Every structure is written in structure tokens, then in C-alpha cells.
Amino acid sequence: xxxxxxxxxxxxxxxxxxxxxxxxxxxxxxxxxxxxxxxxxxxxxxxxxxxxxxxxxxxxxxxxxxxxxxxxxxxxxxxxxxxxxxxxxxxxxxxxxxxxxxxxxxxxxxxxxxxxxxxxxxxxxxxxxxxxxxxxxxxxxxxxxxxxxxxxxxxxxxxxxxxxxxxxxxxxxxxxxxxxxxxxxxxxxxxxxxxxxxxxxxxxxxxxxxxxxxxxx
Amino acid sequence: xxxxxxxxxxxxxxxxxxxxxxxxxxxxxxxxxxxxxxxxxxxxxxxxxxxxxxxxxxxxxxxxxxxxxxxxxxxxxxxxxxxxxxxxxxxxxxxxxxxxxxxxxxxxxxxxxxxxxxxxxxxxxxxxxxxxxxxxxxxxxxxxxxxxxxxxxxxxxxxxxxxxxxxxxxxxxxxxxxxxxxxxxxxxxxxxxxxxxxxxxxxxxxxxxxxxxxxxx
Numbered sequence: 001x002x003x004x005x006x007x008x009x010x011x012x013x014x015x016x017x018x019x020x021x022x023x024x025x026x027x028x029x030x031x032x033x034x035x036x037x038x039x040x041x042x043x044x045x046x047x048x049x050x051x052x053x054x055x056x057x058x059x060x061x062x063x064x065x066x067x068x069x070x071x072x073x074x075x076x077x078x079x080x081x082x083x084x085x086x087x088x089x090x091x092x093x094x095x096x097x098x099x100x101x102x103x104x105x106x107x108x109x110x111x112x113x114x115x116x117x118x119x120x121x122x123x124x125x126x127x128x129x130x131x132x133x134x135x136x137x138x139x140x141x142x143x144x145x146x147x148x149x150x151x152x153x154x155x156x157x158x159x160x161x162x163x164x165x166x167x168x169x170x171x172x173x174x175x176x177x178x179x180x181x182x183x184x185x186x187x188x189x190x191x192x193x194x195x196x197x198x199x200x201x202x203x204x205x206x207x208x209x210x211x212x213x214x215x216x217x
Numbered sequence: 218x219x220x221x222x223x224x225x226x227x228x229x230x231x232x233x234x235x236x237x238x239x240x241x242x243x244x245x246x247x248x249x250x251x252x253x254x255x256x257x258x259x260x261x262x263x264x265x266x267x268x269x270x271x272x273x274x275x276x277x278x279x280x281x282x283x284x285x286x287x288x289x290x291x292x293x294x295x296x297x298x299x300x301x302x303x304x305x306x307x308x309x310x311x312x313x314x315x316x317x318x319x320x321x322x323x324x325x326x327x328x329x330x331x332x333x334x335x336x337x338x339x340x341x342x343x344x345x346x347x348x349x350x351x352x353x354x355x356x357x358x359x360x361x362x363x364x365x366x367x368x369x370x371x372x373x374x375x376x377x378x379x380x381x382x383x384x385x386x387x388x389x390x391x392x393x394x395x396x397x398x399x400x401x402x403x404x405x406x407x408x409x410x411x412x413x414x415x416x417x418x419x420x421x422x423x424x425x426x427x428x429x430x431x432x433x434x
Contacts, residue, residue, distance in 0.1 A: 009260065010227060012419060012422055012423075013415075013419060015418070015419075015422060016412075016414065016415040016416075016418035016419055016422075017412075017415060019418060020412065020414065020415065024398060043226060078422065079418045079421050079422045079425070080421040080422055080424065080425030080428075081418070081421065083421075083425055083428075085421060085424070093315065094311045094312070094314045094315030094318065094319075095311070095312065095315035095316075095319070097311045098310065098311030098312035098315055099312075099413070101311065102311075102312070102396070103413055103414075104396075104414070107414070108414050108417050108418055108421065109421060110417065110421070148424060149420060149424070172424040172427065172428075173420045173423065173424045175416065175417060175420055179319075179321075181241060188427065190420060190423040190424055190427070192416055192417075192419055192420035192423070194411075194413065194416050195233075195234075195237065196316070196320055196411065197233065197237065197320075197321070197324070197325050198230075198233040198234060198237065199233075199392065199409055199411050200325050200327065200392060200409075201232070201233035201236060201296045201298070201325055202229060202230060202232075202233055202409055203366060203390045203392055203407060203409035204296050204297040204298065204300075204302060204325065204326060204327070205229055205232060205233075205295065205296045205297055206229075206390065206407040206409070207297065207302070207365060207366070207389040207390045207407055208296070208297030208300055208302075210389065210405065210407070211297075211300075211389075
């Protein structure tokens with residue numbers, strides 16, 4: 001497989017959407033799909049689809065479209081789903097608990113190993129079968145289990161400090177749910193933040209646009 | 218202000234990031250910023266910044282950059298932040314609770330009016346001052362308070378049904394946290410979904426790429 005290291009951020013951000021869409025098509029029993037049909041279902045043009053996928057190699061066959069299961073597998077491979085990445089959750093408040101209980105880590109190629117907190121009331125318990133350990137043991141655990149990703153869901157006041165500790169301990173990535181813009185102090189660590197507000201403001205824009213259009217009728 | 222209704226999805230998705238970045242610059246006391254400096258802080262080129270903002274009108278002055286507070290205000294206006302949109306939360310499990318307690322609705326121009334659930338143990342209580350009502354009264358409440366957005370965080374099995382009820386009740390948008398791909402049954406309703414997995418798979422891709430590069434050294 002061709003791996004172009006100069007792929008644009010926009011294309012990278014679309015890959016998980018392809019993967020999701022193809023998973024749904026597969027679940028719906030679709031075997032083969034044209035770039036135009038795939039594009040329509042994702043709000044993209046057929047030519048965008050072809051250009052995006054061309055960044056990673058030759059998929060599909062002119063005039064025959066893509067085989068859904070094969071394309072899904074290849075994109076999953078590109079996304080690193082088969083690499084068995086490991087993850088810990090730091091912070092077991094409501095959001096941490098919700099994610100531990102409901103997020104399908106394994107469907108995304110991740111193994112959730114443990115959760116960490118400082119609250120004596122939760123340390124030593126389990127959440128959906130995942131042991132909650134004391135945050136004091138974070139560094140040792142990351143080293144012993146070569147943890148790839150730390151999911152950060154601690155209060156804002158503790159965000160940078162816990163982020164720094166995760167980076168120093170040797171994780172390769174931080175999945176940041178703290179609403180705090182972490183300063184990445186190590187070049188070899190990737191920080192990916194989930195910003196709920198970006199999503200709500202997009203929705204706000206779209207409904208405001210419609211209100212305007214209706215107002216102008 | 219010019220309002221171009223043919224703005225691309227990619228530009229729309231960047232607007233909340235501009236708003237967030239400008240809010241941080243403002244908090245840090247930055248008064249004026251060049252398009253190249255703004256671009257650097259967001260991983261975009263100066264010309265992308267200029268092109269994006271040009272979709273919405275004339276901002277900034279050649280050679281002088283942008284006034285941070287003014288640009289933030291204008292983008293906030295475009296995003297509909299000043300329109301006083303209203304919102305209800307449907308589903309008060311761990312994720313619903315976490316969002317009610319911690320998400321800054323007002324900073325994004327939204328007023329959270331109420332939460333809804335079917336669990337008798339929570340109906341009638343309050344979460345962070347927000348009353349939890351029985352889902353049976355959803356339609357009446359939406360009509361009486363002309364609710365703009367329903368935040369959906371119910372179990373997957375109930376997602377489409379509750380989504381349909383919200384749409385029929387008259388909301389203009391659904392902010393979907395259910396991990397279920399809602400079928401939008403009304404053309405006048407916008408569905409915006411938060412897909413945690415898209416974010417984790419992007420992180421997975423980025424750390425896999427680095428592993429490859431290190432492996433090739």
C-alpha cells in the first residue's frame with residue numbers, strides 16, 4: 001500500500017468518516033458502491049472521493065466502483081485499527097464514566113487497560129469491568145504496559161499537569177476531552193482534542209442560516 | 218454583512234475553530250493579529266485564512282491584520298451566537314449529566330431550559346439547577362418554549378424514536394450524541410452528530426504514521 005506522508009489534514013479528517021460510512025454500508029448488506037453514490041451519502045463529490053482515496057493507493061476499478069468490505073478494511077489498515085493500540089482513561093467523572101461504559105474502544109482498534117483517578121471513593125473499584133487505579137501510579141503503569149494513548153477527562157484546573165505527566169510517562173497520543181487547549185511539550189506526542197463547542201456552533205450556524213432564509217421569503 | 222449562502226462545508230466547519238482561537242487570543246490580551254500568525258496558530262496558511270473570511274465579507278485591513286475582538290464578534294454573529302438559541306437535553310445518563318454540569322452553553326449563545334428522562338428516580342430532580350422533566354411532556358414543552366435544539370443522549374435503541382419526536386415537536390436542530398446515525402425525516406431540521414470515534418481514529422492514524430516513520434529510520 002502506498003503511504004503518502006504529505007496527506008492534507010482535511011483528507012485525514014475524512015478517513016474516519018469513510019470508515020464509518022463503509023461500516024454502515026457493510027452492515028446494511030451493500031457489497032459494491034460507486035464513488036458518486038458513496039459521495040452522495042457523505043455530502044462529497046465523486047471526484048473528491050477519488051482524489052482522497054488516491055492519496056493512499058489504488059482502490060476500486062474504473063466503472064465498477066469500490067468493494068465495500070475491501071475498501072473498509074484498507075482504510076481501517078491506514079487508520080491503524082489493526083495495530084492493537086492501548087489506552088487508559090485519566091479522570092472518572094461523569095464524562096469519563098460515560099465513555100468507559102459506552103464507547104466501543106475495540107471497534108476502533110483500541111484496548112482500554114485501566115482508569116485513573118485521585119478520589120478515594122472510586123480508586124480500587126471497577127467501571128464496566130475496568131479497574132480504577134490511583135493516579136499516583138500513572139507513570140509506572142504507562143511504562144509497564146507501554147500505553148499508547150491517554151484519554152484525558154479531568155477538571156480543567158488539572159488538565160495541563162496531567163497532560164504533562166502522560167507525555168513524560170511516554171504515551172504517544174493524548175485524547176483530550178478537558179475543553180482545555182493543552183500545550184504539547186513533546187514533539188513525539190500527538191494531542192487530539194474533542195471540542196463539543198465546535199459542533200454546537202456549526203449547528204448554531206446552520207439553523208441561523210435557515211432562519212435567515214425563511215425570514216427573506 | 219455579506220452572507221454567502223454557498224459557503225462550503227469545510228469553511229463552515231472552520232468557523233467555530235476561528236471563534237475558539239480568537240477567544241483564546243483575546244483572553245491572552247492579543248489586540249491585533251496578522252493572517253499569517255492566525256494561520257500558524259491554527260495550522261492553516263495565511264491565504265486560506267483570507268479566503269475563508271472573504272466568504273463572509275471584508276475583515277481586516279491590508280498590512281494591518283485583524284482586530285481580534287472585532288473579528289471574534291463578527292464571526293460570533295455569523296455563527297448565530299447572539300440569537301439566543303434555546304436547548305433541551307433528552308437523556309440524563311452519565312454523558313447527559315456531564316454535559317449539563319460542565320458544558321458552557323451560554324458561552325456558545327445557548328440557553329439550556331430543561332432536561333428530559335423517563336427514569337422515575339431522576340424525573341422531578343435538578344441537575345446543576347436544570348429541572349429534569351418526564352419525557353412524556355416533551356412535545357408540549359418544545360411547543361410552549363419554542364425550543365431550537367434538542368441535545369439527544371439516550372440509549373441507541375431509543376435514538377431514532379426520540380429524534381423523530383423532537384423533529385415532529387418542532388425543534389430546528391438535533392445535537393446528536395447517541396452514536397446512532399439518525400435518519401432526518403424533516404427537511405427543515407438539521408442534525409449535527411458528535412462522533413467520538415472520528416476523533417479517536419484520527420489520533421490512531423497520526424500515531425500509526427509516526428510509528429511507521431520511526432520504524433523506517
